[in-house]
Amino acid sequence: MTSGEHTRAVHTPDPPRLEQTPLGLPVHRSAAFRFSSAQEYADVLSGAQKGYSYSRVDNPTTDAFAQAVAALEGVGVDGDVVAQPFASGMAAISTVLMALTHAGAHVVVPREVYGGTYGLLTTVLDRFGVTTSFVDMTDLDEVRAAIRPETTVLYAETLANPTMTVADLPGLSAISRQAGLTFVVDSTFASPAVCRPLEHGADVVVHSATKYIGGHSDSTGGVAVGSPELMARVRHDRIDLGGMLAPDEAFLLHRGLATLPLRVARHCASALVVAAAMEEHPGVLRVDHPGLPSHRDHDLARKLFDEGRYGAIVTITPPGGRAAGLALCDRLQLIAVATSLAGTHSQVSHVATTTHRQLDDAALAAAGIDLAAVRISVGLEDPEDLVADLEQALDGL
Numbered sequence: 001m002t003s004g005e006h007t008r009a010v011h012t013p014d015p016p017r018l019e020q021t022p023l024g025l026p027v028h029r030s031a032a033f034r035f036s037s038a039q040e041y042a043d044v045l046s047g048a049q050k051g052y053s054y055s056r057v058d059n060p061t062t063d064a065f066a067q068a069v070a071a072l073e074g075v076g077v078d079g080d081v082v083a084q085p086f087a088s089g090m091a092a093i094s095t096v097l098m099a100l101t102h103a104g105a106h107v108v109v110p111r112e113v114y115g116g117t118y119g120l121l122t123t124v125l126d127r128f129g130v131t132t133s134f135v136d137m138t139d140l141d142e143v144r145a146a147i148r149p150e151t152t153v154l155y156a157e158t159l160a161n162p163t164m165t166v167a168d169l170p171g172l173s174a175i176s177r178q179a180g181l182t183f184v185v186d187s188t189f190a191s192p193a194v195c196r197p198l199e200h201g202a203d204v205v206v207h208s209a210t211k212y213i214g215g216h217s218d219s220t221g222g223v224a225v226g227s228p229e230l231m232a233r234v235r236h237d238r239i240d241l242g243g244m245l246a247p248d249e250a251f252l253l254h255r256g257l258a259t260l261p262l263r264v265a266r267h268c269a270s271a272l273v274v275a276a277a278m279e280e281h282p283g284v285l286r287v288d289h290p291g292l293p294s295h296r297d298h299d300l301a302r303k304l305f306d307e308g309r310y311g312a313i314v315t316i317t318p319p320g321g322r323a324a325g326l327a328l329c330d331r332l333q334l335i336a337v338a339t340s341l342a343g344t345h346s347q348v349s350h351v352a353t354t355t356h357r358q359l360d361d362a363a364l365a366a367a368g369i370d371l372a373a374v375r376i377s378v379g380l381e382d383p384e385d386l387v388a389d390l391e392q393a394l395d396g397l
Contacts, residue, residue, distance in 0.1 A: 027251045028052075028060045057239050061247035065254040066223060069213065072192035072257065073225045076199045083225040084234050085250060089188060089208020090116050091243030092222030094124070096206055099237040100153050100182050103129035108146045109155040110137040112163050112367035114186065115356040117155075122358070134366070138297070140171050147179050154181045158197055159189035162315040162351050162375040163368050164288045166297035169304060173201025182230070188212070191342075193264035194309045204230055209253045210340060212312075215263050217343035219252035221245045266380055267312030267342070273383035274376065274390070275314045283394035286370070288315040312378045313341065315351070316390075317370045318397060325350045325372035331393035334385060341377035346386055349375050 003011070033052045035041040043049035052058050066083035074081030086092040097120065101107060107121065111134045121132040133146040137156055147154075154176045156167040169185065176183035184204045185197040191212035197205050207213060209221040222245070224234055238244065245253075268291070275289035287294075290301035291310030301310050318324045329337050329350050338347040339354075349355060351373040352364055359367065378386065 025061060025064055025251055025254050027247050028055075029247050030059075031055050055247065056242060056244045059244075059247050059250070061254075062245045062250040065209075065221075065245070065250040065257075068254055068257050069192070069207070069209070069223045070225050072260075073196050073198055073205055075192075075196055077196075080228050081198060081225060082228050082231045083223050084231050084238055085245035086222035086224065086238065087243045087245050087249075088220050089206070089210060089222040090120070091238075091241075092206045092208070092224045093117055093186065094120050095238050095241055095243060096184060096204055096224050096234055097121075097125065097130075097153065097155075098241070099233045100184070100204075101125065101130045102152075104150055105130050105153075106148050106151040107132045107153045107155055108143060108151060109134055110157060110160055110165070110167075110367075111135060111363075112160045112165065112356075112369060113155070113157065114161045115358040117186070118356075118363075119358040134363075137167060137172070138165060140168065140175060143172065143175055147175070147181070151179065151181055153184055154179075155184045156186070157189065158185055158187040158195050159290070159311045159313070161189060161355060162288065162313065162373060164189075164290050164295070164297075164311060164313060164315060165368075166290050166300045166304065168300060169195075169197055169200035169202060176203070177201070189311055189313055190305070191260060191264055193261045193306065194268070194311060195305050198225065200304060203227070204234075209256075211342035212264055212267075213256055213260065214253045215256040215260065215342060215344070216252075217338075217340060217345065219249045219256075221249050221253045263344075263380065264312070265309060267378055268309040270380070270383035270386065271312040271314050271378040272310065274378055274386050277387040278314065278316050278390065281391065281394055283318055283397060284316050285319055285372075286317040288317075289313070314376045314378060315373055316376065317373045318394060320372055320397065322350075322352060322371040324397060325352070325370075325374050327397055328372075328374050328393055331396050332389055333392070334381070334389040335376065341375075343377070344380045346379035346381055347377040351375050 044051035062085040066085040070083035135146045185202040188208045204226040272291040279287045335346045
């Protein structure tokens with residue numbers, strides 16, 4: 001059949017079918033997929049036949065990323081573990097919570113929960129009739145007392161932001177199962193290279209993959225991991241809410257997984273050096289890092305976390321309140337004042353005005369967060385250089 005030049009330009013030959021498996025993950029940068037028949041299109045959309053129709057629904061590259069994270073998180077778990085990809089960590093958290101709640105439902109979460117999650121619960125989900133109790137998650141009796149007949153979700157963070165409180169995952173799981181709840185754990189600060197909550201009884205694990213999973217501050221994404229039954233519910237809401245991960249981002253995040261254990265081991269080792277030095281500095285009132293024997297959750301961290309890995313966040317509190325925390329950040333020369341965390345570069349943020357800006361002073365105090373608290377994400381630099389930078393900044397306050 002003869003065709004014109006515009007038709008020939010649009011209808012190029014199909015790409016070659018590969019006989020060998022590429023070492024690098026192929027990027028399927030296509031919003032739409034072509035079918036051999038109208039019936040195949042209908043069958044793929046309905047789920048009667050496996051395949052891809054539209055990249056807001058599913059995409060081979062994003063699926064490959066999600067499957068890779070599920071393989072890392074699902075170690076030691078009985079039964080199948082699958083994952084769903086998202087455009088950001090908050091897209092993952094919000095979709096999971098929407099899938100597991102309804103008007104009139106109730107959620108129990110930590111007082112020091114990440115500010116974005118706090119905002120979701122108090123300014124979005126509450127408008128649709130979902131109520132929340134903020135509790136001291138280290139007090140299991142308080143957790144039990146907060147559960148109501150309408151509670152559907154118990155929510156925890158493996159390592160709390162920014163206090164580095166360690167969640168008693170087995171204890172919380174036992175409470176959740178006894179009450180018939182779904183136990184959701186945000187494990188962003190740990191990553192699968194530190195702790196895998198599903199091994200300890202969690203039902204769903206969520207990550208901001210932007211952080212340690214990606215690891216290079218150049219991509220944004222999220223992921224939720226759990227049983228096929230729970231993830232089917234999450235996928236249904238993900239499709240309707242539209243927070244799908246793009247294939248280019250999925251490629252970068254998938255690439256980050258290959259070096260995740262290597263990077264996290266160094267992050268954690270350096271963070272422990274920084275934390276120990278800050279604990280000795282006279283200009284620091286408090287250091288939050290579970291690798292320190294003085295941290296109240298040190299023994300629990302040793303029990304739950306991979307050996308020698310206690311996370312790479314160190315939160316320090318100088319005297320002087322909000323002004324002192326801001327001044328400390330501004331005096332740093334090597335450590336960057338920057339958004340996010342877990343990249344190759346060390347980063348610092350003043351907690352009360354950034355990550356937990358959604359909490360008023362009373363809520364910050366209830367969460368155990370001082371107005372001066374400064375969160376340090378320890379990168380891949382030489383730890384001695386980071387300590388020197390922090391010391392000169394503290395000495396000048």
